Amino acid sequence: MNKTYDVLIIGAGINGCSIAYQTASRNRRTVVLEKNTVGAEASSAAAGMLGAQSEMEEYSPFFEFARRSRSMFPELVPELEEKSGTAVSYVRNGMIKVADTPEEQERLARMYAFQKRAGEEVEWLQPDMVKTIDRSIGGDYFGAIYLQGDGQVKAPELTKAYAGAAVREGAEFYEYTPALGFIFENGRVTGVETPQGRFYADQIVLAGGAWSRFMPPLGEELPPLIPVKGECVGLHSKRPIVEKTVHASDFYIVPKPGGSIIIGATEREGEMGKEVSAEAVQHLLHKACRLVPGLGRASWQYAWSGVRPQSADGKPYLGQTAFDGLWMAAGHYRNGILLSAVTGTWMADLLEGKAQEQEWIDAFSPQRLIHRKEEEIIGTDY
Numbered sequence: 001m002n003k004t005y006d007v008l009i010i011g012a013g014i015n016g017c018s019i020a021y022q023t024a025s026r027n028r029r030t031v032v033l034e035k036n037t038v039g040a041e042a043s044s045a046a047a048g049m050l051g052a053q054s055e056m057e058e059y060s061p062f063f064e065f066a067r068r069s070r071s072m073f074p075e076l077v078p079e080l081e082e083k084s085g086t087a088v089s090y091v092r093n094g095m096i097k098v099a100d101t102p103e104e105q106e107r108l109a110r111m112y113a114f115q116k117r118a119g120e121e122v123e124w125l126q127p128d129m130v131k132t133i134d135r136s137i138g139g140d141y142f143g144a145i146y147l148q149g150d151g152q153v154k155a156p157e158l159t160k161a162y163a164g165a166a167v168r169e170g171a172e173f174y175e176y177t178p179a180l181g182f183i184f185e186n187g188r189v190t191g192v193e194t195p196q197g198r199f200y201a202d203q204i205v206l207a208g209g210a211w212s213r214f215m216p217p218l219g220e221e222l223p224p225l226i227p228v229k230g231e232c233v234g235l236h237s238k239r240p241i242v243e244k245t246v247h248a249s250d251f252y253i254v255p256k257p258g259g260s261i262i263i264g265a266t267e268r269e270g271e272m273g274k275e276v277s278a279e280a281v282q283h284l285l286h287k288a289c290r291l292v293p294g295l296g297r298a299s300w301q302y303a304w305s306g307v308r309p310q311s312a313d314g315k316p317y318l319g320q321t322a323f324d325g326l327w328m329a330a331g332h333y334r335n336g337i338l339l340s341a342v343t344g345t346w347m348a349d350l351l352e353g354k355a356q357e358q359e360w361i362d363a364f365s366p367q368r369l370i371h372r373k374e375e376e377i378i379g380t381d382y
Helices: 016-023 061-084 102-117 128-134 155-168 209-214 278-291 291-295 333-352 360-363 368-377
Strands: 002-010 031-035 094-100 122-125 144-147 173-174 182-186 188-194 197-206 225-236 246-247 252-255 260-264 298-310 315-322 326-330
Touching: 002 016, 002 188, 016 031, 016 155, 016 326, 016 333, 031 155, 031 197, 061 155, 061 333, 061 360, 102 122, 102 144, 122 128, 155 173, 155 333, 173 278, 182 197, 209 225, 209 298, 209 326, 225 278, 260 278, 278 291, 298 333, 315 333, 315 360, 326 333, 360 368
Parallel strands: 002 031, 002 197, 031 173, 094 246, 197 326
Antiparallel strands: 094 144, 122 144, 182 188, 188 197, 225 260, 225 298, 246 252, 252 260, 315 326
16 A cells, blocks of 8 residues: 655654644645554653643743743634544643742742743742642642643543544544654655555654654664653542642642542653553652642552653754654653644644744754754864
8 A cells, every 4th residue: 555645744642643633724635654542652641731831940942832832722722622522621720839848949939030020920929828829738848839821631632632633624544553664765755664555745744752763764863862751640539639730849740620630750761661660659649648638538540651752952853854855743751742732833834834933943953953063063172
């Protein structure tokens, strides 16, 4: 079987599905190849936080990119739900960022000052004020900031909604169809070899998450990606325990509609296995129950893990690679769900040559590390 398209996307994670929705909506013949099922990896393991403010202490193109993406959800979510028939449980309930050490208090103070200058909704909370926002929080801490603009979704459902909406717009999805390697013609990437045959396209987008660097014959010639495994635990309570998303220095608590509560997440660099260690479960439950004592009354659901794709400099790779015909959308690390909205539109714009924001083009180019390396060599005094 040989088939030809305008756009071929490798990987049906949340960002691959978002790109497919946008390109198909623009009447471009779009196909998505997935080695497993839609959203089977990190997209289904994520807690679904839309935390555009929760880690930003200074201005950067990444901050603006994240803010743009968060601002799109109020209109995007109803659109996806209507076209896909999948509810994504979007809520804009804010996030409480807690300082559990004096050092974290200093970091939050810098974050608060920056967010204020940036015009964001942010409130500084002394320890005795935190319970006025969420009465469930107890334990020892050194203050907090309340980020009113951040929200959350159910990540697996949002991924399915992007995919369903993409199909509604005409995109084709092939599950259990791994990309075995690229096809080159006259020095250009023109297609992908699979067990089901060859797929050709004018433009090919590599959106395979942490697995994106394993595509032969390029391999090490693609931008570096570091797998970082994250382990989570799920609890359930018939009565609400925690009202807001709570984020501390090395864990978070995300209450979901229906009584589920997600606690995450560890960071195990270089690991790609799906196992969840007893050490991780003990660490997460101890930290979470210490900050929100009421969680000790919740019932156990299950534990799981996912592998985040981290780029060499912490920013995603979005744009054309050094290989003609091949584009990349990977390396979103802990922000894949948040950035999915803008990633879809931005990549669709790039593929059509319509992208305007030069600052983003430079900041997220998959070739930026190559250029930086060349600049370092040129600037070396021998």
